[in-house]
Amino acid sequence: MSNVVRAMLSSSEEDGLLAAAYSPDDGHCSPESVVLGYATAARRYGAHLETHCEVLGIDTLGGEVRAVRTSRGTIATSTVVCAAGAWSAAVGDMVGTTLPVVPYQRQIVFTEPYAPELPAPMTIDFSSAFHFRREGRGFLLGMSDPDEPPGFRLKPSETWLPRLTEVLTRRVPKLLDAGLAGGWTGLYEITPDHNALIGEATDMGRFLYACGFSGHGFLQAPAVGEVVRDLVLNRQPFVDITPLNVGRFTGERLRIEANYV
Structure with missing residues (x-):
């Protein structure tokens, strides 16, 4: 491990670390701010956004999409894009398309303001899926729980905190002095190989899907948006999808994505 990385990890324990990668040009941003920016731009260009509107069903005829039935009425359309995240499998079922997307709970906690200087770029320990970074005057901490069963649970749980404490003790013991101030819960949309599903259904014309990102959705979203745009317009995307x-799940050998948190 280089001295540069070792200096940055001066507050971390090095036991068990074989190597480290540092990308000085990388950064992080706030998903809610980015989504708001995209929504504002979309409205500026004429898009109409319906929030808190439930999809109840999709009408089809002769293997083609005809309309989407929602809690606010029916929308006539010949094209549907399923980008429903953890709920994508249910949307696929509406047109008889199997989308193997399973929901899993993920939790994030953030600490109280922490005074001591602690060099902390966005850091991921892939052996445990523990990750942390500065957030305001404190730190944002997260880690997946390998014992978490699938499901749509959004109620916060403390069952994963002992494991988080164990990893903190081993990797960043100084953070044990920072009290927890709060946190939140969300859902990952997991596929069998932890890679996204992007394409058009073969058994239902103009039913497009972009889902199952398995924790990589925010990272990949800008490029995926361009790909889906091209699919909607019947254009060739800039990358082979x-x-x-x-x-790919019907008999082919899968290429499992191992780097996720």
């Missing part, structure tokens, strides 16, 4: 088609 064939490997991300849902058909």
Whole structure:
């Protein structure tokens, strides 16, 4: 491990660390701010956004999409894009398309203001899925729980905190002095190989899907948006998305994505 990285990890324990990668040009941003920015731009260009509107069903005829039935009425359309995240499997079922997306709970906690100087770029320990970074005057901490069963649970749980404490003790013991101030819970949309599903259904014309990002959605979203735009307009995307088609799960050897948190 280089001296540069070792200096940055001066507050971390090095036992068990074989190597480290540092990307000085990388950064992080706030998902809610980015989503708000995209929504504002979309409205500026004429898009109409309906929030808190439940999809109840999709009407089809002769293998083609005809309309989407919602809690606020029916929308006539010949194209549907399923980007429903953890709920994508249910949307696929509405047109008879299997989208193997399973919801899993993920939790984030943030600390109280922490005075001691602690060099902390966005850091991920892939052996445990523990990750942390500065957030205001405190720190944002997260880690997946390998014992977490699938489901739509959004109620916060403390069952993962002992494991988080164990990893903190081993990796960043100084953070044990920072009290927890709060946190939140959300859902990951997991596929069998932890890679996204992007493409068009073969058994239902103009049913497009972009889902199952398995924790990589925010990272990949800008490029995926351009790909989906091209699919909607019947244009060739700038990148080959064939490997991300849902058909990859029918007999082919999967390329499992191992780097996720």
